[in-house]
Amino acid sequence: YDVLVAGGGVVGASVAYHTKLMDPSLRVCVVERDAQYTHASAMLSAGGLRQQFSLPVNIDLSVFGVHFLRALGEELRVSGEAPPDVQFKEQGYLFLASEEGE
Structure with missing residues (x-):
């Protein structure tokens, strides 16, 4: 090798x-x-992928990751067969916050 x-x-x-x-x-x-x-x-x-970052390099990595995972099934497809289910499900995040001091 x-x-x-x-x-x-x-x-x-x-x-x-x-x-x-x-x-x-x-x-x-x-x-x-x-x-x-x-x-x-x-x-x-459970995994997780989000784009709420402040550094440009982290944003770029997250955007790449989303595009990569969206296309992964097609990328892994074997000729003449259905693409594999890579089980990538896009869902939102829920961030809970309270007022400072509470």
Whole structure:
């Protein structure tokens, strides 16, 4: 292999995916001890993605993430088959606040 990625969670899978996009000729291997992802934090979490940040770099990352997740099913589609359900559901956030001191 040309590239070895330790961990196939959200970050490791992203590194492997984007490495292949940048150079399809590279042979990439992902090593993951939980091959069924039964204990993976990303699979067990409610997740969340929002764009309410003040730093431009954080806003850019969030916008990229939304666009990426919206298109992920089509990106992962195998020719001649329906796209996989990546279970990305866009919903709003509810922020509760009270007056200072209460």
